Amino acid sequence: MKRVIKYILAAVVALIFIGTFILLFNHSKKKPDVYEDVTAKVDTIERMAVVTGKIVPRDEVNIKPQISGIISEIFMKAGQTVKVNDVIAKVRVIPDMGSLSSAENRLRLAKINEAQAQTNYDREKNLFDKQLVSADEFDQIRQALDQAKEEVRAARESLEITRDGVSSGNASTSTTLIRSTIDGLILDIPVKIGTTVTLSNTFNDGTTIATVANMNDLIFDGNVDETEVGKLSEGMPVEITVGALQGVTMNANLEYISPKATENNGANQFQIKAAVAPQDGVTIRSGYSSNAKIAIDRVEGVVAVPESTVEFEGENAYVYKKDGETYVRTSITVGLSDGVEIEVKSGLKSGDVVRGNKIIETKKTSENE
DSSP states (O other): OHHHHHHHHHHHHHHHHHHHHHHHHHHHSOOOOEEEEEEOEEEEEEEEEEEEEEEEESOEEEEOOSSOEEEEEEOOOTTOEEOTTOEEEEEEOOOOHHHHHHHHHHHHHHHHHHHHHHHHHHHHHHHHHTTOSOHHHHHHHHHHHHHHHHHHHHHHHHHHHHHHSOOTTSGGGOTTEEEOSSSEEEEEOOOOTTOEEOOOOSSOOOOOOEEEEOTTSEEEEEEEEHHHHTTOOTTOEEEEEETTSTTOEEEEEEEEEOSSOEEETTEEEEEEEEEEOOOTTOOOOTTEEEEEEEEEEEEEEEEEEEGGGOEEETTEEEEEEEETTEEEEEEEEEEEEOSSEEEEEESOOTTOEEEEEEEOOOOOOOTTO
């Protein structure tokens, strides 16, 4: 009886061992790879040139003073709309002491000459009333008095302009009032009250009081690599996307391609500009970083497959074409690629199935594990 029990236990152990071995063997066997099936189809393929740049106004003007001095008042702020001749700021003149002294001396001398001319006129008029001098002599004396008065007026205006930057006779057109030269939006006012400003001349560019731009006339300004510039031409459509405006795409037309390259990080690039069509309800700020897409190559009605399904060996290209339950390595001739899909010129026709990406099985686990 004991011997029978031993045989039974030995058989059970052997069965467990054999079952475990078979289970581990089956589990360790490599399962055949499973791939996605991809169908070749007729499609349109475009190769795009992507250009990085900025959205900027076509006309951006720096408003500068016509005289040197100190900012005494600022009437506008950035973000306000202005018209031509709207006053933005006012400059208080700091007179040159030498010029001021000369102007004061000129006025004093003019007043002395006026007083003398008035005396001569009064004396001559008495004689003329008594008919003791001729009319010609009296007219000369009266003319001298008029000239003396005019000299006083001119000397006084000269002193006012030297001292204050404006005279009583031209207050409305004073150069101390800094006016906008175009209609537009004030982008920046880089000065404050009390800032010393200088006028533009041969030796310096002058101080910018404000920057004004027409924000209804915008352009895309970017640089394209020399390998792609030869395929661009003026008038080509451009698609603009702005990073700060998610989901907004704007249309533009290429209107300028620089005839001269500039070196950027060792690469030759050419500046391009495209006129951006405004969109209702979309606010564009000057300097927005943006990307421009320009279709430089395009083919329509061609057989196409995902480029990931194609193997390249040197100048040769291959796909694995499905034949029944197997895939056959097939040579193809490829054409234009947009980075996702590629044109197949020969070797495949529309409807053919090729091997795609490998399907990776994931082991499901319970939430408690």
